[in-house]
Amino acid sequence: MAQMAAEGNAPEILFWVGCAGSFDERAQKITRDICKILQHVGISYAVLGTEESCTGDPAKRAGNEFLFQMQAMGNIEVLNAYNVKKIVTGCPHCFNTIANEYPGLGGNYEVIHHTQLIQGLINDGKLKAEGGESFKGRRITFHDPCYLGRGNGVYEAPRAALEILDTELVEMKRCKSNGLCCGAGGAQMFKEPEPGKKDINAERMTDVLEAGAQIVASGCPFCMTMLSDGVKHINKEQEIKVLDIAEITVLANGL
């Protein structure tokens, strides 16, 4: 972004990578895939790179409003300095925080999640599912991230990216507004769970198995970690793949 600004250019959209997308190895791949999609359709975009900082989401959900607002105000200062108007995020938590909680602190942007970007490109005919891997005959299900689905009512965008594939989209018993959390939200990602009978991601695996899915799609780096661990937990790593909507789009188009 700094480079573009120095050259006097303004990108169409700012890609907010997020902490997981920046540091988590698996999520880094998804970050690069989102970039591939942006390049493929010719959208000019920028990232903040080292100027990006955590949105403050996990601090806020854990009750540390001070830290959240410190993070938020720092980020808003950077975003406003670059006169950013439109943001796409690779994470539902960043999406929710910037879209809903930054406006009250002086950060007003049009914010979309990357599955909404993909849905828009499909609707405009700019993105198809051709030239890449075929998903024919593979049962795909979508795990709704809480902060995308219930949190913001985005249920159809990620499914639009799956519906154009040459395959069957199956729903789990608990889906859409009834979707079961992966267990990572509310800062649970950063602590051990409280004592109980089992872990939440293990509970979610019963839905995955019941749906007979071979691919579990999601749109959140934290769900990705929890679901991948869940699949490992039931020893089904060979049979069941966990993929982000961006990864599936890249595979289907051979990008």
Added chain:
Amino acid sequence: MIGQVIFIIILLAAVYLFGKNVAQVRRNILLGKDTDRSDNPAARWKIMAKVALGQTKMVKRPTAAVMHFFIYVGFVIINLEVLEIMIDGIFGSHRVFSKPLGSLYGLLIGGFEVLALLVLLSCVVFFARRNLLKLKRFSGTEMTTWPKSDANYILTIEILLMTAFLTMNAADYKLQALHFGHYVTAGSFPVSALIAPLLPAGASALETIERGCWWFHIIGILAFLNYLPYSKHFHILLAFPNVYYSNLEPKGEFSNMGSVTNEVKAMLDPSFVPETTEVSRFGVKDVTDLTWKNLMEAYTCTECGRCTSVCPANITGKLLSPRKIMMDTRDRLTEVGNNIDKHGKDYIDDKTLLDNYITREELWACTTCNACVEACPVNINPLEIITEMRRYVVMEESQAPASLNNMFGNMENNGAPWKYSQADRFNWAEKE
């Protein structure tokens, strides 16, 4: 004449007592902090019509939804008949609407009877679901003796009231056929005609039954009215304002604390002068730190347990139960209210909602997934109470779990919840 006087005294006493109890509940709710829910009245009326009046969130569980709908419609419509009973009671008339309404009256009474039967059957099924089938949703740590009895009292009272109503009609129907006294031929009795053969044939016995049921039914209703403020059944009234004052923002959005904004701004810019310097506690330790909306929700909760049955923490055996959060809030608020009545408004006992009612283990088990908020048929938000209590624990006490304190430290120092350097934030671009 003496009957009329007794009726009027009972009616006035019931209305007075109910008014007094409602005023007390209102006083308790207003112990909460202010929050503005007056915006966008058009959207609020709409959501109330849809969710409260139309019960759209009930349909996720169709069996319960259908039976609840019978009881709800029955309750609302049979109230027209209660109006007639009231007028008859005050003026000593009998079936006062029968003349002015003509043939429509028969249709109405017939309709009431069918509804009464549906209410009765639904209550019997609900009773069986709780006590014979023992549905999991109706158990749990918070479902102690009182909540279980409360539910059974409500169902039993409704079954008795409907039985009395139908028996009263059956006796009336038989008296009409005998052309006895003032029992003019009026109404149609599709349901009670079926139970009429079970009643005695003698006119005076029938009259005793008819009068007995009439008094039992109306006194029962007035007593039930006064039971409401002590019971989970209060939802039949509070559901409407509670849904009207729903949160209209996306569920993922948590409030930004204005008091914190002031401090953060002052920290970033020493010349910043906050507009108001209201000294208040960060987050929630006791019920009086909650907003009036949180407190209204506590009184609205009917303990159906839809929230708890979809809570990922509860499903996997953790201590957290969103229903318990609401029930604890109401219990503590009732306690605070009783203290005020007994010892005056400045009385402080040594208890708080945090620790004495809700434990930290419960608070930290929440994934903030909003499943409980989505599931509630009357738009109650247990998550807000959980988050506010976390805020107190973290910001006033610095008592977050150690691993979360690590996460906070990382975020403060590196701008990420993990221990990675901010300088490495763009490294993803160099890998393939």
